Amino acid sequence: MANRGTAAAAPMPTAIARDYEVRDRLGGHRPASAVWLAVHRSSGQAVVVKQVNLSGISRNLRACLDCELNFLASVRHPNIIRLLDAIQVDGFVFLILEFCPGGDLATFIKHTGRLNEDTTRKFMKQLGAGLKVMHSHHIIHRDLKPENILLSAFTCDAVLKIADFGLARVVHPGKYTDTVCGTPLYMAPEVMEFQKYDDKVDMWSLGAILFELLNGHPPYCGRNNVQLLQNIRKSSSLPFSQHILSNLHGDSLDLCIRLLCKNPVQRISFDEFYHHRFLQ
Helix, strand or coil: CCCECCCCCCCCCHHHHCCEEEEEEECCCCCCEEEEEEEECCCCCEEEEEEEEHHHCCHHHHHHHHHHHHHHHHCCCCCECCEEEEEEECCEEEEEEECCCCCEHHHHHHHHCCCCHHHHHHHHHHHHHHHHHHHHCCEECCCCCHHHEEECCCCCCCCEEECCCCCCEECCCCCCECCCCCCHHHCCHHHHCCCCECCHHHHHHHHHHHHHHHHCCCCCCCCCHHHHHHHHHHCCCCCCCHHHHCCCCHHHHHHHHHHCCCCCCCCCCHHHHHCCHHHC
16 A cells, blocks of 8 residues: 555545545655545545645646546546546545555565566556557556556455556657656656657556566666666666576566667557567
């Protein structure tokens, strides 16, 4: 589960407090948003309340919020977090989301260490299914990382759900965007280099997640973004430990290499990823 804060629940507008008992704060603090664990008063169902301060976000982030709301309201898929309701009141938007008791994939990896290839394949197939829905809506997530992948249970048989579409936006085929956003350890090099980019950035992030599932930590690191980018650019091969590399099947290694291709033009497309031998 996401880290629980110790702060007491903030006073909620009547429109929220009437139907939901807000309990613990979840996750870290963000300037314009907060996430709370709550319980629906009549049904007893645990939910997550994401509170966004509309006065505290830029025009670009407001567009991302609209994209998040429109996309989540239009889909029902087991591998996409479900939006149960959205309420705008007093200058805030409250997203009522399903609660995932298994927490996030980052915590799961930290607890279990690297996963075997069968579990990794199972997890990546589910992410592929979720990405297929996003792809059909021309949605780029732009912040795919283990913290934004939630689990229905803290087990290897969990259902994975892609969550936190707060940086998502629509980019149609043949079009590009250039906003620098995301989390550096999972961010494609073209984003860090301030280049225009398309949905291939999500493929890089998937590659970093795949590497972490197999190896126990992200593929590249650095003391800052400049060093991180330098480490990516100067690497001639993926930094798997020799012990792990010798035990990897060729298909899992091939998929990882093609996802973490530094040239986005040569990087594997979503359709190639979805039909790759490793996932079959």
